[in-house]
Amino acid sequence: MKDTFGRIHNYLRISLTDNCNLRCFYCMPEEDYDFTPVSRLMQAEEIETLAKIFVEQGVNKIRLTGGEPLVRKDAGKIIAALSKLPVKLTLTTNGTRVKELLPVLLDSSIRSLNISLDTLQPERFLFMTRRDQFAKVYEAIQLLLEHHFYVKVNMVVMKGLNDTEILDFVEWTKTQPIHVRFIEFMPFSGNRWSSNKVVSLQEILDIIATKYEFDALPNDKNDTAKAFHITGHEGTFAVISTMTAPFCEGCNRIRLTADGKLKNCLFSKTETDLLQPLRRGEEVLPLIQSCILSKAKELGGQFTATNFEQIISESIDNRSMITIGG
Ligand code: SAM
Ligand code: SF4
Numbered sequence: 001m002k003d004t005f006g007r008i009h010n011y012l013r014i015s016l017t018d019n020c021n022l023r024c025f026y027c028m029p030e031e032d033y034d035f036t037p038v039s040r041l042m043q044a045e046e047i048e049t050l051a052k053i054f055v056e057q058g059v060n061k062i063r064l065t066g067g068e069p070l071v072r073k074d075a076g077k078i079i080a081a082l083s084k085l086p087v088k089l090t091l092t093t094n095g096t097r098v099k100e101l102l103p104v105l106l107d108s109s110i111r112s113l114n115i116s117l118d119t120l121q122p123e124r125f126l127f128m129t130r131r132d133q134f135a136k137v138y139e140a141i142q143l144l145l146e147h148h149f150y151v152k153v154n155m156v157v158m159k160g161l162n163d164t165e166i167l168d169f170v171e172w173t174k175t176q177p178i179h180v181r182f183i184e185f186m187p188f189s190g191n192r193w194s195s196n197k198v199v200s201l202q203e204i205l206d207i208i209a210t211k212y213e214f215d216a217l218p219n220d221k222n223d224t225a226k227a228f229h230i231t232g233h234e235g236t237f238a239v240i241s242t243m244t245a246p247f248c249e250g251c252n253r254i255r256l257t258a259d260g261k262l263k264n265c266l267f268s269k270t271e272t273d274l275l276q277p278l279r280r281g282e283e284v285l286p287l288i289q290s291c292i293l294s295k296a297k298e299l300g301g302q303f304t305a306t307n308f309e310q311i312i313s314e315s316i317d318n319r320s321m322i323t324i325g326g
Helices: 044-056 075-083 098-107 122-129 134-146 163-175 201-209 275-279 285-293 305-310
Strands: 011-015 061-065 088-093 112-116 150-157 178-184 225-229 236-240 253-256 261-263
Touching (some): 044 075, 044 275, 044 285, 061 075, 075 088, 098 112, 098 134, 112 134, 122 134, 134 150, 163 236, 201 236
Parallel strands (some): 061 088, 088 112, 112 150, 150 178
Antiparallel strands (some): 225 236, 253 261
């Protein structure tokens, strides 16, 4: 699945639902949001059918995401089905339902998970997610470590909100084998983004350098994260610099939304419906191929890293993050 820039797409991210049990303001639209009715979501068998088509075309890594993938009632069934495919299966979750689903995870082919946690302070967690669930998420991370999962912790850094905690997250990697990923705040429809809330890759590294010496770890060409290690620390940290140093050149990702639309980029304006054609018994492969061939060079063709300070998030033509699948 090669695009016009020679990039081969072998990593599929599947959103299982746009529903979520948290309300992170940077992810959800500001106005009241109605979650998509179940009948319009891909059913478990449809997810499996589409996933197999992608695997036949060379996909060797699948990430399940959302919304919150683990709030879906049949999440266990979907994880079990996709575990049988010859892919590296992974999951991005807010962690709140990990404990209930631990037996499913242990039985699955998943060995590495991304857990989102933007603060180590329970009151700030409540403010950012509008739900009092800090302890549950923190305990989920400990539980996964006890069961030897590879745990990456995603922290979206926002100026004046949680940027004062960057060093606390790095300190956490000293004693525990967690892999913290600081994510630059990205603009989506209605998410109160402004460029002055972005803490850049360079600013993050400057803050960490006030206390620690660190070494860059070798990067793979498809990596979105620039990773670092501090001598003597069990874990590592990394920065996902979508805004100030994008990694579009090595992009190998495509995304399937929970309602069965293929997006060739997180920021793509257009999307290709696969679900309705699949339900009508039509061929979806030509649709997938033309979607990939229409992929823009950088950031969905909507902005560039050099002009990100001029972005007005409302002018970006896209869904909100929760409906794309991060
Ligand atoms: N509910 C799951 C979770 O929170 O991990 C999976 C879906 S969530 C949309 C996936 C990732 O996108 C999370 O790590 C979240 O922090 C990140 N994210 C959401 N909105 C974002 C934004 N505006 N900028 C940067 N990252 C964002
Ligand atoms: Fe839900 Fe994840 Fe979005 Fe937070 S970031 S609202 S947990 S989907």
